[in-house]
Amino acid sequence: MMNAAAQALDEKVGKVPVAQGSTRPATSDTEVMRAITWQGKKTISLDKVPKPVITHPKDVIVKVTACTICSGSDSHVYAGEVPDTSKGQIMGHEGCGVVSEVGEAVTKFKAGDRVVIAFDIACGECDYCKRGEFTGCDTTNDSKLSEFVYGHRHSGIFGYGNLLGGVPGSQAEFVRVPFADVNCYKIPDEVPDEKALYLSDVLCTSYHAVMLAGGVKAGETVAIWGLGPIGLCAARWCQIMGASKVVGIDFVKERLEVAEKKLGITVIDRNSVKDVPKRIFELVPGGVDASIEAAGFRFPVTILHKVERTVGLETDTADILNELLLATRKWGRVSVIADYLGYCNHFGIGMLMMKHLTLRSGQCPCQRYFDTVMDHVKSGKFDPSFMVTHRIKLEDAPEAYSKLFNKEDGYIKVFIEM
DSSP, rough: OOOHHHHHHHHOOBOOOTSSSOOOOEEEEEEEEEEEEEETTTTTEEEEEEEEEOSSSSEEEEEEEEEEOTTTTTHHHHHHSSOOOOOOOEEOEEEEEEEEEEOOOOOSSTTTTTEEOOOOOSSOHHHHHHTTTTGGSSSSOOOOOHHHHHHHHOOOOTOOOOOOOBBOOBBBBBEEESSHHHHEOOOOTOOHHHHHHHGGTTTHHHHHHHTTTOOTTTEEEEEEESHHHHHHHHHHHHHHTTEEEEEEEEEEEEHHHHHIIIIOEEEEEETTSSOOOHHHHSSSSEEEEEEEEETTTTTOSSSHHHHHHHTTTTOOHHHHHHHHHHEEEEEEEEEEESSSSSOOOOHHHHHHTTTEEEOOOOOOOHHHHHHHHHHHHHSOOGGGGGGGEEEEEEEGGGHHHHHHTTTTTSSSOOEEEE
């Protein structure tokens, strides 16, 4: 119902012009490709769809060699919890591959170059882009409804709903990348797809999560709610920056095992610990210096929020947010990197103010961090392979969506080889 209503409103309010001409590329009349598409709530399929072609002089077409499924954003779309998503939406916002076609105004890339693609789409020329605030790009999302809901438009994002442009994603054999000079990053020869792929989102986003928390100084303490790929990688960044203690909170056995055995961080299992802030105070008297929310809006803890979400009195839950505010020391920092899309009730704003906390949030401007993150990958300081649990083919993706959403069979992060 919510999706149908959002689509009706989207159609009524109309679209705004975008710098790339259209968020949907022109397509071939003769060539088709395989792609993963959204067909409705918890229904994903592998389909044959028209291949994209150069639509704007600053486009490239990338032949995708590897992609993955985001256990956060893609799961939200899969579950039908992202309003204004159209049937047939090509999924995915994490991809890398080889440039196959180049628009006449592209200057940094040529056919045959290996590239990783930022999940966020930026023009490179608006005021936001010039400040490095690429996810605030004013010109790549055509959703007037997004402006109505949030007051401003977010940048376009690959493979998401129409609120973020309805841009065809990278879980496909080919993808059109607008403003390629801004949104593609050349992969060094010595870096394999198995590592480069994750710069498209996870590695940059987890780094951004730590930077939203003000960075981590040597000797500081950090707690991370949610040990999916973003939370696990944020923990690794905290270690690299010199944190003296990192505490990770989750309820999924396999995630907790990776965090404890591969990263060596302290873990809290929600299945056995009911009062998470109390346990954090036992581990870190006075509270942690910084907290990172990497779980998201879909996970109510209390009966109150479970009921309110079920009956539609709120879209998002404040339970985990309130745990962060409670467990962070006075004058500490709180980072919200997980997705929140609508409204939540009973948010502890008094804790935020009376404890002098700083809270920052927002989607990652990948382009800002590409150089820094790639340097760590090239040097071996950050090897993302520790979080990859399954290697699959594109035709296996529909089943993998279900496994990831339901947290079955140890699925944490997949590598999809085309």
